[in-house]
Amino acid sequence: MQSKRLPRAVREQQMLDAAVRVFSERGFHAANMDEIAELSGVSKPMVYAYHGTKEELFLSCLRRESERLMERILAASDATLPPDEQLWRGIKGFFEFVGAHRDGWSVLHRQARSLEPFAGELAGMRKALVQLIAHRLDVALQKEGRQVRPDDLTSMALSLVGASESLADWLSAHPDEDPARTATRLMNAVWMGAGQLLHGHTWKPPLDERGNHQAAA
Amino acid sequence: MQSKRLPRAVREQQMLDAAVRVFSERGFHAANMDEIAELSGVSKPMVYAYHGTKEELFLSCLRRESERLMERILAASDATLPPDEQLWRGIKGFFEFVGAHRDGWSVLHRQARSLEPFAGELAGMRKALVQLIAHRLDVALQKEGRQVRPDDLTSMALSLVGASESLADWLSAHPDEDPARTATRLMNAVWMGAGQLLHGHTWKPPLDERGNHQAAA
Missing domain, CATH: 1.10.357.10 (Tetracycline Repressor, domain 2)
Incomplete structure (x- = not known):
């Protein structure tokens, strides 16, 4: 998969892009990490590894x-x-x-x-x-x-x-x-x-x- | 108790006064119906009977x-x-x-x-x-x-x-x-x-x- 070859910083931003979109569409409570992972083309454990819990991910988006x-x-x-x-x-x-x-x-x-x-x-x-x-x-x-x-x-x-x-x-x-x-x-x-x-x-x-x-x- | 003789409308308002104070001090989630009942001098079941659930009570305060x-x-x-x-x-x-x-x-x-x-x-x-x-x-x-x-x-x-x-x-x-x-x-x-x-x-x-x-x- 192409995304595997991307540098860390680019991948991090892609996850944030996906997260902003999902939080925006579903709202914080209904948003789920599976959808965010899928949309950024990585596995769910990788989202957690890069951005922590859903709260921490939201906070990163906000910042x-x-x-x-x-x-x-x-x-x-x-x-x-x-x-x-x-x-x-x-x-x-x-x-x-x-x-x-x-x-x-x-x-x-x-x-x-x-x-x-x-x-x-x-x-x-x-x-x-x-x-x-x-x-x-x-x-x-x-x-x-x-x-x-x-x-x-x-x-x-x-x-x-x-x-x-x-x-x-x-x-x-x-x-x-x-x-x-x-x-x-x-x-x-x-x-x-x-x-x-x-x-x-x-x-x-x-x-x-x-x-x-x-x-x- | 004095509050027993109050007309319904007055008692209703007293409960709302107490609720506004408790919601304001504790926040919606931490506010509890026992404290609201105690502050308005009535029993908890009476608060529920007059104003419904905590959500309904908050909505009445808001309105x-x-x-x-x-x-x-x-x-x-x-x-x-x-x-x-x-x-x-x-x-x-x-x-x-x-x-x-x-x-x-x-x-x-x-x-x-x-x-x-x-x-x-x-x-x-x-x-x-x-x-x-x-x-x-x-x-x-x-x-x-x-x-x-x-x-x-x-x-x-x-x-x-x-x-x-x-x-x-x-x-x-x-x-x-x-x-x-x-x-x-x-x-x-x-x-x-x-x-x-x-x-x-x-x-x-x-x-x-x-x-x-x-x-x-």
């Missing part, structure tokens, strides 16, 4: 998906950009990740949130994201000569993360929705605010090289 | 807390007020509820969200709140002569609800935080938006009869 998501957000939102573009790109990267890895989002967030043993792990990752956003916001405010109390920064970041999660669930349930469009919706909610929207002021994504709005890509 | 929360929001946010005041009062009512019923919030939201059988029930209640907000926003926009697509209204309402939940969890973990202050933080995030905040434009609660800002009450 991998979460690291990928954070890397995506960090790569997208260059700290030297103006603050609205940082936010726009970070949010767009986030929703593009969710749109492209609907299975991953399901494992990462929706299931981890609803399973007590993993909720703590998820809370830690969420905290890291809140701190990143609060820090970026603080830097942007300081550039404007403003100082805001740490609690105000944290609560703004928490609002942003809560709103993002809420829209990510919606995006994952709407296959026809363009992730860049969801990102624009969120920018209007949290960057412009409902008060601005009410008066017809909306946020528009920056133009790309061809003069098109990026959300229309 | 009661949720109805109270919706009533509170509706009573606070009169639809004839200007839109920012509607939102401010609705949000303030919400956070005051969370602040005053930390146990209730725990049962209503944090636990229901993390227990698969109840997540559907919670999703239904959340949807009702999203629809209410989207409708109010639509009315406000129409008064301004604007029309916004239903998906834009829904996504704004989802952002608002997601941000509120995120800050409610934070509020329930910070006993010293004034709920009206949390409400002001959220108004700044979702009514003014981060872009306004960056330029020093913040939202201030309306003045009360004595000329004080309501958040400082």
Whole structure:
């Protein structure tokens, strides 16, 4: 069999790919290791040898998906950009990740949130994201000569993360929705605010090289 | 015993009060019916007779807390007020509820969200709140002569609800935080938006009869 010749790291990732798919389709409790083994083309004992128990395997999936998501957000939102573009790109990267890895989002967030043993792990990752956003916001405010109390920064970041999660669930349930469009919706909610929207002021994504709005890509 | 003479409805509510407290302290799985019965001053068979199984009892708690929360929001946010005041009062009512019923919030939201059988029930209640907000926003926009697509209204309402939940969890973990202050933080995030905040434009609660800002009450 071809899979026998694959390097360890590649095989490990293949098992995680299979596991994310099975956890996503069946849910954590109903998922079984036989199906995960079959889908990754290895024996069940090998899955246990590489990834431990079903709980440990789920946790590995959760960590991998979460690291990928954070890397995506960090790569997208260059700290030297103006603050609205940082936010726009970070949010767009986030929703593009969710749109492209609907299975991953399901494992990462929706299931981890609803399973007590993993909720703590998820809370830690969420905290890291809140701190990143609060820090970026603080830097942007300081550039404007403003100082805001740490609690105000944290609560703004928490609002942003809560709103993002809420829209990510919606995006994952709407296959026809363009992730860049969801990102624009969120920018209007949290960057412009409902008060601005009410008066017809909306946020528009920056133009790309061809003069098109990026959300229309 | 005094409790024997209480009308049925009062006794029912006392059992729910006890159940909310026990579920909140122990978590759904560890909570036991003996403790709930003892705390409400009735026998365990009577708890079962009134409220059914532990799952049914939890569901009754969830529904009661949720109805109270919706009533509170509706009573606070009169639809004839200007839109920012509607939102401010609705949000303030919400956070005051969370602040005053930390146990209730725990049962209503944090636990229901993390227990698969109840997540559907919670999703239904959340949807009702999203629809209410989207409708109010639509009315406000129409008064301004604007029309916004239903998906834009829904996504704004989802952002608002997601941000509120995120800050409610934070509020329930910070006993010293004034709920009206949390409400002001959220108004700044979702009514003014981060872009306004960056330029020093913040939202201030309306003045009360004595000329004080309501958040400082």
